[in-house]
Amino acid sequence: MRLALLSPLPPDPSRLAHHAAQFRRALNLGGIDVLTPLVGQRPLESLEAARAWVAERDWRGVDVVHAELAPGQRTVYWVLQALARLPHGPALTATVHAPPGLLGQPLHAPFAGVYHARWLPRLTRQASAWLAAPFTRHIDRRLARRLAGVLCTSDASATRLARRLGLPRERITVLPQGLPELACPPLPSGPLKLLCLSGPGQALRPLQDLVAALGQLVAQGGDDLPPWQLTLAGATAASCFEPPRHDPLTRLQADPRLKALGDRIAWQLDPDPQDLPALMAAHHLLVLPERPQPWGLGEAEPGPTAPQGACDLALAVGRPLLVAQQSGQAEQVTSGNGATYTVGDHATLLAVLQDLLTDPDRLSDWATQARRQATSRQWTQMSARYVGFFQQAVARSTRAATK
Template sequence: MQIALLAPLPPEQNGIADYAGHLKQALEDLGVRVRTPLQGIGNDPQAARQRVAEADWQGINLVHAEIGGGRLAEFHALRALRQRFPHLPLTATVHDPERLVWRRQALPWPLSLAASLRSPLPEIATVLADPLCLHEERQLARQMTRLITLTQTGNRCLQQRMGLRQEQMAVIAHGNLPIAPLPLPPLRPLKLLYFGFIYRGKGIEDLLEALARLFVEKPGLRARVRLTLAGGSEPEMAFGASGSYLEQLRQRIRELGLSDLIGWHLDLPASDIPHVIQAHHVMVLPYRESSKLKILGQLRGTSGALSWATACGRGAITSDARSFAEEVSHGNGLIYAQGNVQALTQALASLCEQPQLAQTWADQAAILGRQRVWNLTAERFQQLFQHACEVH
């Protein structure tokens, strides 16, 4: 079988590129030939359409895309492919259900005139143009052979919002690398880890506030808890009009009196990720759903960071954003209400009072991790691709 993969790929710095890189390698290990016709164009919809027009599609059995993360290139490539090849099997992993891309390449006139005006006029224009964006998403979604989500929650939301048939839908959990198990460190001090790209909107401030409250409410725990902030500090996300987000975090840490309790591991090489995660007891992901996105729909994706926790045999405390509740419903962690700092404080207190929970969660995460290794995940994709070719 020969497929074309439409996706960002390493060395691009984002979770979908990491995911696509692992999937590509695992499929090739199974003997699937994988071509990457969009490689090198970045997130340029016009360049994507041009590649579709110019590339040689001879011998391609199926085209698979990775859609999400605010990217539009793959979406427009799929639209062009469907128009050019009505009978070519098209599949995609949708990373941010219940929508495909959530935004258009450009606002239609006259709403486009608002793009250069002061806030909130551009945002209002985006909302007014959303019915057109949703129509275009539904149009493509209904023409796809298969749409894959990483969770059942995301699958249900995507099917309902896009108006899809059940036979178009599939769920394949986020794959992970086979990481050699490592016992938990000694339970004192309790080592917490935030891992992922570090930028606004991840709820990191909530975690800092919760930790400070925990030590006010239970001063005796101060000597027994440590937190590490680890992950990528992508420049275009970590710096903006309001200055360096990393420096703002450091300033907030100083204001809360937590400087001696918090360590940093920025821009980790991939080879160091398992070591850093396994040096801790529990991952904490305090994500908040974007208030702007709530106007347009429900974001029900999951997290590459959470997949790493599973792969490394570590439990997680997460907010109930995205599809996290489903992902930690296997006895591998604890959920709290997003944005509720006191609820997060209580979750941390519960873990401190029952540190053996970290071992229970780790054991369940390890079982889940073995079920989701990339070679098994790639086999599920290969079977789906074969079936998609047959039914199409």
């Protein structure tokens, strides 16, 4: 099978490009010949330019074209639209990284011009996207009808996509994000160490709720509880090129409830992203109290300490998860590698923390399942599942063409 991958690739420094490189490697391991026609291509600024670009190339030897769709990938979106207009073109598939829309931003004047004008107020730019939403949804649905298959990473995202795009649910395949092949060291010895990753753009309230629950834990247990420590880590506004709307870690430092916990709280501010795997491995458990971080208006990707990236990193090093239902990562603990709680429900969170402190076997069981999940989701192990998805998409496209 020959597949054309529409996506940025290294040396592009984005996380999407890194994902695409790992994805291409997994497909190569499965015996798929991957072409990368957009490498070295200047951005295409319109559908007309994309149609001309598509017309200049021979697509007869390509079985399937797969697009990595995320905010900012206008060239990928235009090319996919142009390919959808070919009378006898290859099968088309896509991974949607920012559901419920395919691209998540307006593409047509005048809304696109307002949306991408960084000098305008944020609310004005958001209003342009809101006003363009009906037209954007119409364009997305028209393109989605030509797709032989859609990939996303969770059942919740698949449900939202099916509703937004008007697609049958069976057309959308859920495959979790592939994980890097990192070492899964055993749990560290000593007292229970919790790690909470946050950063600019995240809300302060979920962190305050976590601190309040820990304060209640100390008040109820006193000196009878085994020792524990929470490390708060992530970027601050000082490390950002553009001032963020929220800087939760800096604001949290002034919270008197946090100061009352004393040396039970540790800080790792503005860590180097390359040091995050070692930081994660030095702790027993990752706590995710926050909701998913959206892509920014400037098409900025969620950072490595956002819930999506933090969760994948914890799983890659075999660490259990304690996630809030609002984090969007509840599906990540269904294999017995952690637990969920509701932000604001201190009783549930307290019960889980007390169990972890008084029943070490529970944490050990979670860690065992986390290591199994880390192995099963490595890119090399995901290869066969990706190949199966594309085989089904090509077969579905062939059946549709013969009707």
